[in-house]
Amino acid sequence: MLINRLDTSSPDFDAKLTSLLEWEGAANAEVERVVKSVLSDVRQRGDTALIEYTNRFDRRDVKRGQDLIIESAALQAALAKIPQQQVDALKQAAARIEAYHQHQVQASWQYQEADGTILGQKVTPLDRVGLYVPGGKAAYPSSILMSAIPAKVAGVEEVVLVTPTPDGITNDIVLAAAAIAGVDRVITVGGAQAVAALAYGTATVPKVDKIVGPGNIYVATAKREVFGVVDIDMIAGPSEILIVCDGKTNPDWVAMDLFSQAEHDEIAQAILLSPDREFLAAVEASIARLLPTLEREAIAAVSLRNRGALIATDTMEQALELVNRIAPEHLELSVDDPEALLPSIRHAGAIFMGRHTSESIGDYCAGPNHVLPTSGTARFSSPLGVYDYVKRSSIIYCSPEGASNLGKVASVLARGESLEAHARAAEYRIKDDE
Incomplete structure (x- = not known):
């Protein structure tokens, strides 16, 4: 077996996919x-x-x-x-x-309220x-x-x-x-x-x-x-690629895109989703023919055999549901109109749009960062970026009037939490004539 074959219509599909996605992380x-x-x-x-x-x-x-x-x-x-x-x-x-x-x-930014209170955020590297x-x-x-x-x-x-x-x-x-x-x-x-x-x-x-x-x-x-x-930044897991294809892309291109992650190491993961079962067979044939031509054939072969998959879906909509379940590091939308699919994608580290956009372009020179969330963490994390190298400080300035107005609110809430010093610190600043 060169690569696993799964079909969403099979009664044991969910169990097989769950098993395929599992890997031993850093908890050892x-x-x-x-x-x-x-x-x-x-x-x-x-x-x-x-x-x-x-x-x-x-x-x-x-x-x-x-x-x-x-x-x-x-x-x-x-x-x-x-x-x-x-x-x-x-x-x-x-x-x-x-x-x-x-x-x-x-x-950094600030805004001023009517009573002179200034609130904002200071961004510092x-x-x-x-x-x-x-x-x-x-x-x-x-x-x-x-x-x-x-x-x-x-x-x-x-x-x-x-x-x-x-x-x-x-x-x-x-x-x-x-x-x-x-x-x-x-x-x-x-x-x-x-x-x-x-x-x-x-x-x-x-x-x-x-x-x-x-x-x-x-x-x-x-x-x-x-x-x-x-x-x-993150705890990085194995490299991943998930390709969604409508069956119209050159199967050799798709096979090589799968290899582009499988060659990283033996626990990398390469998955193809398509509603076109004949196309999946064509890609499998391309894999068999092209795999021996790779310098890192041995590594890619283990990756494909243990963690790779060609998955037949009933519809393209079902394929997109699986994308969000898997939450891949790299997602290729190898279709005629990838923009139409984009609103359905909720979880992916980087999204490669169209048949001509190989994942490897993103790895090296497209511009977006290639340090991406793996192992399903794209559900809650993002690519490395400028925002990872800065921190934000809140800015709060109270004018005398603002301190008096906000002090009344703070006093009520602080006493509700039985924190007397908090309340009295705010109350000291309430204007006597109010």
Whole structure:
């Protein structure tokens, strides 16, 4: 079996779909034990522990914290070293990402009431954020652009990038992306120890206000553990794509779009929904023919076999209902008029409209962020953006008249809660002549 075949008309469809969507997340007792130990160790011993873990897990021979830092000159050297075609692609993608995220900038605001009371909101960027970028199985320069550029647009003063370098080997395109994105500091650490260093601070790694970026189960668990000490973006699950097609798109295109997520790792998920059963058979044939041509065939094959599916629906409306049930990270509406379907979509991280809009365009250079909610969390969360790098403070100014007017209301409510000091503080400001 290359990929699972499901049909909404089958009596056991709901159970099969539920089983297909399940995955083992970061809740693992042994992983949690290891992570808590690492976090505590780095918190107590700082650089000493960080260096020990880095040498052990990344097979390095670091002697001092300074050896973990990649200076700005090295970033610029990497930018000069990579092929010009890659430089141009990175810069074009960066420009598009910046242009898109400029539209997300929120201004502070105020309004004044008739009695002179002023209310408002002050929007302030975070001081320092930490970006985690994996450095094991693959390099992700695109993730650096997607994480760092919105932070810079938001006005974050310092962006710190942590990325592991197993065997001390750095990746030039990753360093070049850091240079283009305006990353202020690059530190070659990874795993739970990197998350600990960002959360608590060491002599080498400055304490940040927020940690963003994907990682393995140890990184995800560490992010969950330090939440509250710092903010985090999300607990990222496996990559996902859900395609809704009316049966008129080239089946080879659809098969390759499914592969685009399945090749990430063995627990990634790729699903196709269509009311055209003959089309599903055609896509399955394309999968069989094209899968052996992939460099990452072995990974994609496991993903498709264990978590992938071609699902026959009775109608397109039923397909859209399933979209909202699944709440996918990436949703492709591969139909003639995707705009007509858009009002029916309530839950999706990113929506790719039309037959020519592949998910991979969004991953790299369309402009919207590719850091997206996974595992059904699109029901309540959003893509990474400028709004994740700012915080909002309420502004309240009372004129004497406003303090008197509002004081009467506050007094009644405070005494109703038996909080006398609250009430009296408000009552002091009520005008005597009222």
